[in-house]
Amino acid sequence: MRAAAVQFEPVFGDIEGNARRLAGLIEPVDADLFVMPELALSGYLFESTEEAEGLSQPPESGVFDRLAAIAGEKDATVIIGFAERADEGLYNSSLLMAPDGRREVYRKIQLFNTEKEVFLPGNRPPAIVEVAGVKLGMMICFDWIFPEVARSLALLGADILCHSANLVLPYCQDAMVTRSIENRVFSITSNRVGTEKRAGLELTFTGQSEMVSPRGRIIERAAVTGETVLVHEIDPTEARDKQITPRNDIRGDRRTDLYRLD
């Protein structure tokens, strides 16, 4: 299959414009999976919860229709980070649009810093979405620092970690190599670029979107700045070989009888 990491700089608050530009970025690209950054429609630094509410959508919102249509046309999966509106409040979520029209949501479990003032923490376990036989696991940005998130997805059978991010710290891209190695899965980190100055803060996002193989090879890593779409042919079944040596199965060798994980 052909997998794509979309590195993108949204214009804060321009939901329709960002959706249109994202559609324009992927329309010419031949791929089966597109992973886009966290909060790619809205931008990141909200002045208030009310502002975030005004920039949020439910997963069935029409603002996703063009991207969903592209998924159908290309027989591809599109994953995008967005501010999810739910009855009980807002979630920092990823929406997966499958070629058959399904829309599946992952709600970020580990909120970063001031996100806690705007969003509710994810209330559902990490889960796998299977599309055309490929097992996709979604995670968002700061989830990376908790090895349990990627591990949960891998134990559920993930072939590819689809990691939508708005990274401001410099550690994650290297850490995702470790996440791929320790779980023997592909990882696609799609990060933001650019700087946001809002709410009395200034954040510069670190780009360097990347695709990593189950053996920890960085297939490609993008630059720190600039929108781009990385596309590579990958074989997701590589992630199902957990045999790291003739006598070591990275999954079977786990000693859950000895770990202390509570």
Added chain:
Amino acid sequence: MRAAAVQFEPVFGDIEGNARRLAGLIEPVDADLFVMPELALSGYLFESTEEAEGLSQPPESGVFDRLAAIAGEKDATVIIGFAERADEGLYNSSLLMAPDGRREVYRKIQLFNTEKEVFLPGNRPPAIVEVAGVKLGMMICFDWIFPEVARSLALLGADILCHSANLVLPYCQDAMVTRSIENRVFSITSNRVGTEKRAGLELTFTGQSEMVSPRGRIIERAAVTGETVLVHEIDPTEARDKQITPRNDIRGDRRTDLYRLD
């Protein structure tokens, strides 16, 4: 405190000579903690279980006495990897010699490749040894690839991961940066150097012993070759601050209610 990583090339099978040379390496060094490589007394590539048995010791063996005496003289802790002889068989173990004469053992949980033909897998959970108020957690080589080992030690309160290694793959040194970041603990990886040609195999060990801070800074990384002792002043209480942002506690933020870890 002053912590030291000892990078060393043992002569295969020369138990007494290796012990003497290790003592000679640390005797002139002013430090409170010395971490030595895996199987530092015996070497790595055993021709048979019988050969390994002949090169194994119980923790109370006199071969450790000089190192234990140095620990007492310096008011320091010395950790060394060795082939542990037990009633039921051999373990790939680390011995911690405390300045008060205590000897504590960690048995490698995750055996690598052909080690499984020689050693029994560790049968005790990861544990902490407290010396002079500092909480030390031992782990050995391939344990690195299972995030659960370092995580278990961190959840038990480890300030420093004392990681004795005989690394042949190139990934671990970077991965240990991730282990430090995700757990906010110091890590000291003490690796072997040199090449062993035995049992029809040839292994070259990757050196690059390192000390990493709880924020993931590589305090120092040694060269690929050459024996050396890295020594740095570190403040182990830094590892007790798990607050990564004003709103994120790397330990308290864990969502054990949502992870799937069995």
